[in-house]
Amino acid sequence: MVGVEYLIFKDPKDHYVDYHLADERVLLLQSFWFYFGGKMNLNRLEALIGNEKLDIVRNLNILLVGVGGVGGYTFESLVRSGVNNITIVDYDKIDPTNLNRQIIANSSNIGLLKTEEAKKRALSINENINVITKNLFLDENTIKEFNLEKYDYVIDACDSVSTKMLLINECTNKGIKIISSMGTAKKMDATKLKITTLDKTSYDKLAKKLRSMIDKKIQKKITVISSTEEVKNIEVLGSNSYVPAVAGLLITNYIINDVVNKAN
Numbered sequence: 001m002v003g004v005e006y007l008i009f010k011d012p013k014d015h016y017v018d019y020h021l022a023d024e025r026v027l028l029l030q031s032f033w034f035y036f037g038g039k040m041n042l043n044r045l046e047a048l049i050g051n052e053k054l055d056i057v058r059n060l061n062i063l064l065v066g067v068g069g070v071g072g073y074t075f076e077s078l079v080r081s082g083v084n085n086i087t088i089v090d091y092d093k094i095d096p097t098n099l100n101r102q103i104i105a106n107s108s109n110i111g112l113l114k115t116e117e118a119k120k121r122a123l124s125i126n127e128n129i130n131v132i133t134k135n136l137f138l139d140e141n142t143i144k145e146f147n148l149e150k151y152d153y154v155i156d157a158c159d160s161v162s163t164k165m166l167l168i169n170e171c172t173n174k175g176i177k178i179i180s181s182m183g184t185a186k187k188m189d190a191t192k193l194k195i196t197t198l199d200k201t202s203y204d205k206l207a208k209k210l211r212s213m214i215d216k217k218i219q220k221k222i223t224v225i226s227s228t229e230e231v232k233n234i235e236v237l238g239s240n241s242y243v244p245a246v247a248g249l250l251i252t253n254y255i256i257n258d259v260v261n262k263a264n
Helices: 025-035 043-049 051-058 069-080 114-125 161-174 205-211 243-262
Strands: 005-010 016-021 061-065 085-089 130-134 153-156 178-181 193-197 223-227
Touching: 043 051, 051 243, 061 069, 069 085, 069 114, 069 243, 085 114, 114 130, 153 161, 153 243, 161 178, 161 205, 178 243, 193 243, 223 243
Parallel strands: 061 085, 061 153, 085 130, 153 178, 178 223
Antiparallel strands: 005 016, 193 223
16 A cells, blocks of 8 residues: 555564554654653664663763764764763754754854754754753862762863873872863865774874873873874865764764673
């Protein structure tokens, strides 16, 4: 029959339900959503890692500093991985120049706070998520607002060298897991990105700056996402849509696999 489809869904009691969809397919899908109480469906991820490990992922508490090009994609993928507790920190507003690479940016939210727009997006995916927004620049004074020990992971996706140094020092001194994003501007090849430690970075001016400020023994303990691609010889901090995005996704990849593998 033309225009008729069947979908099979799994209900909360592990029963499978057939839904006959015709022209009213959208309304039926919406009804299905409310039937589950708006709970985010993570059946596909559960099939990969199992319910026990999924619960561990759900219960993670993460601090993300910076929700721009890299941090925005990290945030999005953490949300879609089912992480229920995320604190996001950013003082900036969405600018027209963000449209080419920042997932939270669109033509209707120019000039609005990045943190608040990111939270709106997260709630549209998982209405039960707990997103805490901090609209501030993280420095030696504002960091006092945070109890870093309560976070399972701290993600540094900001542009400020001073904030990176502050987070690295605080986390290494307190034994808190941190992953720091290095430079993604002036680069075109996302395949050159990799998770490594600060001491092993190359062709990365931001990483080089941090290496000059941090003891070599400490560098080996700092996990970073960095690219081995040589930067383009241009004055403007040129960027594209995919290098920052892949960097952000690799951060989430690192965290989720770290959790899952340690639960084995």
